[in-house]
Amino acid sequence: MATQTSSQTSVTTSSQTSTRIIEMSKLYAPTLKEDPGDADIASHKLLLRAAMMRKVAAGVYSFLPLGFKVLRKVEQIVREEMDAIGCQEMIMSIIQPGELWKRSGRWDDYGPELFRLNDRHDNVFALSPTQEELITDMISGELRSYRDLPKSLYHIQWKYRDEVRPRFGLLRGREFVMKDAYSFHDTRESLQEHYDQQGYAYGRICERLGLRFVPVEADSGQIGGKVTVEFMALADAGEAEIVHCDCGFAANTEVAIAKINCELYGTPDATINEIETPIDGSIPALAEFLGISQAACVKALAGKDADGQVYVLFIPGDHELGDVKVSKIINGFELLDEQEMADMGLKLGFIGPVGLPRNIKVVADQALQNLPRWLTGANKAGYHLSGVAPEKDFQVDIWADLANTQDKDCCIECGRPLILQRGIEVGQIFQLGTKYSESMGAYYMAEDGNEYPFLMGCYGWGVTRSIAAVVEQYNDEAGIAWPISIAPAEVCVIPLALGDELETTARQITDQLAAAGIEVVIDDRDERPGVKFADADLIGWPYQVVVGKRGLADGVVELKKRQGQIKSELALDSAVTELINLIKADRAQYL
Ligand code: ATP
Ligand code: MG
Helix, strand or coil: CCCCCCHHHHHCCCCCCCCCCEEECCCCCCCCCCCCCCCCHHHHHHHHCCCEEEEEEEEEEEEEEHHHHHHHHHHHHHHHHHCCCCCCCCCCCEEEEHHHHHHCCCHHHHHCCCCECCCCCCCCEEECCCHHHHHHHHHHEEEEEEEEHCCEEEEEEECCCCCCCCCCCHHHHEEEEEEEEEECCCCHHHHHHHHHHHHHHHHHHHHHHHHCCCEEECCCCCCCCCCCEEEEEEEECCCCCECCCCCCCEEECCCCCCCCCCCCCCCCCCCCCECCCCCCHHHHHHHHHHHCHHHEEEEEEEEECCCEEEEEEEEEEECECCCCHHHHHHCCEEECCCHHHHHCCCCCCCCCCCCCCCCEEEEEEHHHHHCEEEEEEEECCCCCEEECCCCCCCCCCCEEECCCCCCCCEECCCEEEEEEEEEEEEEEEEEECCCCHHHCCCCEEECCCCECHHHHHEEEHHHHHHHHCCCCCCCCEEEEEECCCCCCCCEEEEEEECCHHHHHHHHHHHHCCCCCCCCCCECCCCCCHHHHHHHHHHHHHEEEECCCCCHHHEEEEEEEECCEEEEEEEEEECCCHHHHHHHHHHCCCCC
């Protein structure tokens, strides 16, 4: 049985740098042996199993004591990096008047993702998904002169987005913690300078969290503006797809412009030839039927815009249509269903540019501009045309970048093949320009005496999402292997028995580590060694010190570094000093 005295469990006070000791016997950390049924990726499973968090509703989680420690540490790293670039911390409300959102136009534009509520007087409010409206309204009238600029403010706060598909635990929640910062400027140079500082700070945050990451060119989505970079933590579980190149080029495939190599079917000077193709008309079927590569086919997609104008889009046969790219060219683009196609006289699987009804607009991917003859549908079921020459046999209304970048596409900068990887967007920085200052009426007086709208930047960091990203990069079959910078504690001391000299030695080691400012846990639970080892691996303390009978007889304790499961022995009389040095060296890697 465990024998504990109150003096053994109190806070160590022998040094000013001492930290509070966590005793597993008192800790609320109900670890789970089995994977929870609805968890599908490592971070989701392990954060639940290691008792870091519990599910409240779809995409809504509570943080238990260990998870809360991690959350606080991540917040602190983010805070230090924001403070270091002169961004000032504040806290803004979660409940935001609907009127502000109506003024910016986003009450409608944000759609069902915005959580809305009414008060008892039937005033409408939104739960904050982001804070541009509120802060722009706040500073307008208070920041008056160019002399007050630039200013940059941030807060670390809960955010609410009623996501269509909340999933993957902390990766895509409906309630999550974000650091969001907003900056106000009078010149492009000033905005650019702070934007660069934020980018630098985001790189530092990634490094201090231990994240392998790539900053990529991105789409600005709902937020607005044109200049934007996403910070992608590399992980197979990531929902984003990115391409990067050794030359330094990197972009989200949603926006990446790449050199796509199309293959010519036939000869450059061939004329139109009708080919009977008794197949379902899909590109894979066509390629197989003719014994050619899909890159030699041209894919057609029919859709309409918000006003009902019908378009036929042509892209290289081995590529997919990029939704984000299309949305920039055609407002409210939607694919036609089969009935709508039939109504327009379009034959599913056999659509081609020759002989289309006149009221249909033709948009073609710019990669096809270099392909002198196309293999396309014949607008007749069961037939294709080869040798079709663009701008000769038919007119293209718009040439545009339509196809999502994919494996084997080449870098637009240097021509080498791009590397395709999955990523988790942990942060994004934007140059907003005057989008919000104009719509919210936020102006300052310039040196020339005239009033101008503020130039703005905004900078979001997913605090809770980045915790999941770290777990995706640092886990194995036994559990989480936290980088020391954000582990719930740095070392766990495990006595293999209680009530005798093993426990006394373990408590001495624990006290000495705490006195040196090391964050230390003692597993003083009356549990079998196997249970303690499994929990220590699952929770992921960076170091474990095992105090066992056989070791003590030889004057040693066992040390395990969780990352890589590297075991060694430490002589009892120098164990604490050695461990302190190891931990300090480990910490230094993340500073
Ligand atoms: P996504 O494209 O993944 O939906 P977003 O581009 O809409 O994200 P931003 O508006 O750029 O997100 O928000 C800033 C940061 O907040 C993101 O980079 C991400 O780290 C985090 N974040 C956004 N949505 C969520 C969410 N549903 N759950 C957890 N974190 C989120
Ligand atoms: Mg984003």
